[in-house]
Amino acid sequence: MRRSAQPDVLFGPVMVSSAMRRLDALVQRVADKDVTLTLVGESGSGKEVLARRIHDLSPRRRGPFVPINCAAIPDALFESELFGHERGAYTGATDRALGKIEAADGGTLFLDEIGEMPLHAQAKLLRFLENRRFMRLGGSTKLQVDVRLVCATLRELGDEVEAGRFRADLYYRIQGLPIRVPPLRDRARDLVPLVTQFVAQLSAKHGVAPPRLGRQVLAALRAYAWPGNVRELRNTIELLCLLRSGRSARPEDLPAPLRAALAPGSATPAAGARLTLELDRSLDEHVDRILRAVLELEGGHQTRAAARLGVSVRTLQRRLGAVRSGARRPAARPPRRGA
Numbered sequence: 629m630r631r632s633a634q635p636d637v638l639f640g641p642v643m644v645s646s647a648m649r650r651l652d653a654l655v656q657r658v659a660d661k662d663v664t665l666t667l668v669g670e671s672g673s674g675k676e677v678l679a680r681r682i683h684d685l686s687p688r689r690r691g692p693f694v695p696i697n698c699a700a701i702p703d704a705l706f707e708s709e710l711f712g713h714e715r716g717a718y719t720g721a722t723d724r725a726l727g728k729i730e731a732a733d734g735g736t737l738f739l740d741e742i743g744e745m746p747l748h749a750q751a752k753l754l755r756f757l758e759n760r761r762f763m764r765l766g767g768s769t770k771l772q773v774d775v776r777l778v779c780a781t782l783r784e785l786g787d788e789v790e791a792g793r794f795r796a797d798l799y800y801r802i803q804g805l806p807i808r809v810p811p812l813r814d815r816a817r818d819l820v821p822l823v824t825q826f827v828a829q830l831s832a833k834h835g836v837a838p839p840r841l842g843r844q845v846l847a848a849l850r851a852y853a854w855p856g857n858v859r860e861l862r863n864t865i866e867l868l869c870l871l872r873s874g875r876s877a878r879p880e881d882l883p884a885p886l887r888a889a890l891a892p893g894s895a896t897p898a899a900g901a902r903l904t905l906e907l908d909r910s911l912d913e914h915v916d917r918i919l920r921a922v923l924e925l926e927g928g929h930q931t932r933a934a935a936r937l938g939v940s941v942r943t944l945q946r947r948l949g950a951v952r953s954g955a956r957r958p959a960a961r962p963p964r965r966g967a
Contacts, residue, residue: 666802674857707748736777814942816940841877
């Protein structure tokens, strides 16, 4: 089977959960505005995919999208990576090389993990942002380019400024509009669509038949907290595509942390679990009983309970708090006869 030339990214961001729908509504409002955007979110949460969407929705969509991972570049090479160099600029520079900024002319420059940029490079980036002019390392001619800057960080840059690891002037320059990207655990409804997307993408990439994911495997995927976010989910699905022992993926094909997420007795979702709700009870009482029943089913594990209910852990905790505070209110007195 001929392998398809799929890019090693998502087909596109999944926007099923309410958190991602709200995020996408914001993205669509600002994508065509030529302002600097900073995406804030945990590692693996899909910040580069979102940056590509911003580029694709902008007037620069026909120009290049140039990503650069600031955490992956040695300090000594940072200036050359950003601005390029002339022949002979340093030992080993046998030819002229364009930097990422020059390569992004007419398009979008995506600086991923900008909080990892060394201070000396931050100063030169700030100087470039002030007038969009720069010189290649070892050069004497000032060049001008037209790029839009989109940044991403997993660190709170305000905290980095206070710690002296990030320049305050650069921080205020790039904080045009911070956009927070939710972690996967707070967008439970996106998990199954993401799994479907990854199965299709990665089986085509590797030229293998897409695996069938049974109830137990899906239960483990839903129960797991995904500390590595969408990137960890993608890697897990790639593992199932390549290393499963049969046509269908089984729980034993999963990495150990996901197998551990299946608590004893919950390897199969509770198909036989039933909860009778009396119609003469209040809505708050019904919510209370449902939440308690699902929590009991999951052994008190809030992450798994939230995944089973299709809500975020934060939403579950908020609802539990609302139910408990409501339970403390005195019951309303029935109206007196003849009133």
